Amino acid sequence: MKRAGIIGIGKLGLCFALNLERAGYEVYGVDVSEEYVNQLNTKAFSSPEPEVSELLAHSKSFFAGTDISTLLTKGVEDIFIMVATPSLADGTYDHSQIERITEELILKGKLEKTVHLYVGCTTMPGYCNLLAAKLQQYNYTVSYNPEFIAQGSIIHDQQYPDQVLIGEGDEEAGNRLEEIYRNLVKNNPMFCRMDRLSAEITKLATNCFLTTKISFANSIGDLAVKSGADHEKILKAIGADSRIGSKYLNYGFGFGGPCFPRDNRALGAFAKKQDYPLLISEATDDVNKMHLEFQLQHYLEKYAANEPIKFDYVSYKKGSVIIEESQQLALAVRLAKAGRKVIVNDRAEVKKEVEKKYPGLFEFSKL
Numbered sequence: 001m002k003r004a005g006i007i008g009i010g011k012l013g014l015c016f017a018l019n020l021e022r023a024g025y026e027v028y029g030v031d032v033s034e035e036y037v038n039q040l041n042t043k044a045f046s047s048p049e050p051e052v053s054e055l056l057a058h059s060k061s062f063f064a065g066t067d068i069s070t071l072l073t074k075g076v077e078d079i080f081i082m083v084a085t086p087s088l089a090d091g092t093y094d095h096s097q098i099e100r101i102t103e104e105l106i107l108k109g110k111l112e113k114t115v116h117l118y119v120g121c122t123t124m125p126g127y128c129n130l131l132a133a134k135l136q137q138y139n140y141t142v143s144y145n146p147e148f149i150a151q152g153s154i155i156h157d158q159q160y161p162d163q164v165l166i167g168e169g170d171e172e173a174g175n176r177l178e179e180i181y182r183n184l185v186k187n188n189p190m191f192c193r194m195d196r197l198s199a200e201i202t203k204l205a206t207n208c209f210l211t212t213k214i215s216f217a218n219s220i221g222d223l224a225v226k227s228g229a230d231h232e233k234i235l236k237a238i239g240a241d242s243r244i245g246s247k248y249l250n251y252g253f254g255f256g257g258p259c260f261p262r263d264n265r266a267l268g269a270f271a272k273k274q275d276y277p278l279l280i281s282e283a284t285d286d287v288n289k290m291h292l293e294f295q296l297q298h299y300l301e302k303y304a305a306n307e308p309i310k311f312d313y314v315s316y317k318k319g320s321v322i323i324e325e326s327q328q329l330a331l332a333v334r335l336a337k338a339g340r341k342v343i344v345n346d347r348a349e350v351k352k353e354v355e356k357k358y359p360g361l362f363e364f365s366k367l
């Protein structure tokens, strides 16, 4: 049976581990919390992410632990790193969780047989090259392999990717990664193989393009509203052009969530360090903020001062439980702070989190 290891079995890593297990791999997951690992091994863990609890319940060769050494003693030659890389104030990413793992691996000394590391975390362009230089003498290759998934459909998105992005450490590592994905996916994606730096830029640039498209749609929509035109018909017509396409071309709330805003900013921060101001990433971010102000004015004018304003959801996208950088929540907050009565509806866990973050600011339709 083929073996694979995943270091960091959180939101992304656990889904990937279970997808690999379903594809016939013996999968060893490593994380830091004993309690979490026990919950996974006893199959007591329940996830809000679709299909995860079921895949975990049916899994036969997924083993979780807290010790990275297990991966080496079990002879695992393909190890994915999927720990968090939080954003720093300057828009760049904090790689310290990856660094800690690297230090642990280095402490084990030089390996007899090459082990291939695949970094699935979002990293700053150039980081994986530094990591590779550090680990090469210990007989590791380092490749970059980010995921294009959305929370709420991670299992599905990993099974049906449009493209598999491989920033390969060397040809063998790239071949191994391609084979792993060919076993995992249920469709026929494009394999985009390139060097690590190009792949790191590609990951951020993809999300920068999507945020740009959303900001474009919202700008044209705002302009249409301001001038009395029909935003829906305008955007539908633009999206009908096959060179443009209708996806992400709707008029609505600005972009938010745990990936889009930070990837867009990180690309801008990387460009700045290259002495190349990436105006598009800055403009996209500025437009997102401007759109919030536009919406605020629009709502204040549209609703009478005593008329309650109802939000059907305040998570960053419908159906999600995440409120991080949610533009609809930001709008609801601004309206409530402007003295309007705002009624929030959403899933119970979202309402609970919103109440915790903004005690007493909103009324809730039902808790």
Ligand SMILES: NC(=O)c1ccc[n+]([C@@H]2O[C@H](COP(=O)([O-])OP(=O)(O)OC[C@H]3O[C@@H](n4cnc5c(N)ncnc54)[C@H](O)[C@@H]3O)[C@@H](O)[C@H]2O)c1
Binding pocket: 007, 008, 009, 010, 011, 012, 013, 030, 031, 032, 033, 082, 083, 084, 085, 097, 100, 101, 120, 121, 122, 123, 147, 148, 149, 150, 151, 258, 259
């Ligand atoms: N979740 C997403 O939707 C998504 C989408 C695209 C990219 N990403 C990227 O994937 C990466 C992981 O994201 P996530 O959402 O799964 O994060 P997460 O916080 O849910 O999971 C990270 C896991 O790593 C574990 N961890 C931390 N240090 C560790 C260590 N030393 N050894 C073993 N485990 C350790 C944590 O305990 C946690 O369970 C990030 O770089 C993120 O940017 C995530």
